[in-house]
Amino acid sequence: MDKLDFLNKYRDNVELVSINDVDSFITNEWKNVFKEETQNKRVKNTISIWKKHCEKELRNTINYLSEHLIDVSLIKTSYGISVIYELIMMDGSIDYYEGLLPIHDYEKELFIWNSIPESLKSFYSFVHNGFYYYASQNMGILPVQKVTCMNDYDWGIIEDLKLDILFSMKSTYIFFETGMGGYVLLDMQNYGDENSIVWFSRKKPIYNKNFWDIVDEWLVMGFN
Numbered sequence: 001m002d003k004l005d006f007l008n009k010y011r012d013n014v015e016l017v018s019i020n021d022v023d024s025f026i027t028n029e030w031k032n033v034f035k036e037e038t039q040n041k042r043v044k045n046t047i048s049i050w051k052k053h054c055e056k057e058l059r060n061t062i063n064y065l066s067e068h069l070i071d072v073s074l075i076k077t078s079y080g081i082s083v084i085y086e087l088i089m090m091d092g093s094i095d096y097y098e099g100l101l102p103i104h105d106y107e108k109e110l111f112i113w114n115s116i117p118e119s120l121k122s123f124y125s126f127v128h129n130g131f132y133y134y135a136s137q138n139m140g141i142l143p144v145q146k147v148t149c150m151n152d153y154d155w156g157i158i159e160d161l162k163l164d165i166l167f168s169m170k171s172t173y174i175f176f177e178t179g180m181g182g183y184v185l186l187d188m189q190n191y192g193d194e195n196s197i198v199w200f201s202r203k204k205p206i207y208n209k210n211f212w213d214i215v216d217e218w219l220v221m222g223f224n
Contacts, residue, residue, distance in 0.1 A: 003073070003084075003096075007075065007084065007096065010135045011077050011078070012077075013077070014076070014077050015076045015077075016074070016075055017074045017075065017081070018034070019031060019034035019035055021074075022074060022076075022081050025080075025081055025101060026081070026101055027101070027126070029045075029049050029126065030049070030083070030101065030102070032045055033045040033046050033049070033083075034072075039070060039071045043070065043071065043072065046069065046072050046085075047065060047066050049127060050065065050127060052126070053122050053126040053127050054119070054122065054123050054127060054212075056212075057123070057212035057215075057216065058212065058215070059216065060216045060217070060219075060220050061216050061220060064223050065085070065087075068087045068089070068223070069085055069086070070086050070087070070088050070094075071086040072084065072085055072086065073086070079100065080101065081101050082099060082101065083098070084098055084134065085097040085098070087223065089223075090224070095133070095134075095223075096134040096135070097131065097132065097133055097134055097140070098130075098132060098133075098134040098137070099127070099130065099131040100128055100129040100131075100143050101128070101129060102124065102125050102126055102127065102129055103124045103125055103129040103144060107144055107145070108144075110144075110145075111144040111145075111147065112147075112188060115188040116186065119212065120175070120186075120211075124144060128141070129143045129144055130142050130143030130144070130146070133179075133222055136179050138177055138178060138179025138180075139177075139178050139179055139218070139219070139221075139222035140176065140177075140219065140222065141176055141219075142175055142176065142177060147173050147174060148173065149169075149170065149173055149174075150169040150172045150173065150174065150185065150199075151170045151172075155201075157203075161203075161204060163204065163205070166207055167185075167187045167189075167197060168187065168189055171187055171188045172185050172186065172187040172188070172197070173186055173188065174199075175211075175215075181202055182198070182199070182200055182201075182218070183199040183200075184196055184198060184211060184214050184218070185197040195208055196209050196210065196214060198214055
C-alpha cells in the first residue's frame with residue numbers, strides 16, 4: 001500500500017500538495033524544508049526546527065526522529081494543511097505521524113493562549129499546532145482546537161475511587177492524550193512545566209510532574 005492509500009484509509013479526500021500550493025499558509029522555516037528536493041535535506045531541516053525550538057523539552061523525541069525519520073510530506077485534509085512524518089520502525093515497517101502547521105494568530109484568539117507556558121507557545125508557534133499518530137489522532141500533543149477543559153467531561157473515576165481532586169476542574173485543560181485512558185493536564189491557575197498532572201481514566205492521578213518530561217517519554221513510547 002502506498003503512502004496516499006494509507007492516509008486515505010483514516011481520512012477522507014487526503015491530497016499530497018507541494019510548497020507552491022500552500023506558500024501563503026506556511027512559516028519560512030517550513031518553507032525551507034519543502035523547498036528541498038531530496039529526502040535527506042528535508043529530514044535534516046525538519047530536525048533543525050525541532051532542535052531550535054524544543055531541544056531541551058523533547059530531547060528524546062528528537063533523538064528518535066533523528067534515527068527513524070525518512071521523509072516528510074505536505075498534505076491537505078478537511079483539517080487544513082499538515083506535515084506527514086514517515087518513520088521507519090524497528091521491524092522495518094512504516095508508520096506515519098501528523099503535525100499541523102504552526103498556529104495562526106486568529107486561532108490564538110479562540111484559545112486560552114495567554115495562559116499557557118511559554119515553552120508550549122513556542123511549540124505551537126514554530127513546530128506544530130499538535131503532533132500525534134496519524135491513524136488514531138492520539139498519542140501526542142493535541143492541536144489547540146482539541147484542547148478541552150476537564151470540567152467538560154463526566155469523569156466516573158472520581159466517584160469510583162473517591163478521589164480528592166487537588167486542582168480546579170474548571171481551570172485545568174488536557175494537552176496530551178494517549179487514546180488509551182492517559183492524559184497530561186495543565187492547571188491554568190497554577191501552571192508551569194513542573195506542575196502538570198498525569199490523569200488516568202481508571203486509576204489515581206499523579207501530581208507535580210514535569211510537563212515536558214512526561215510528554216517526551218510518552219511520545220517515544222508511542223513510536224515504539
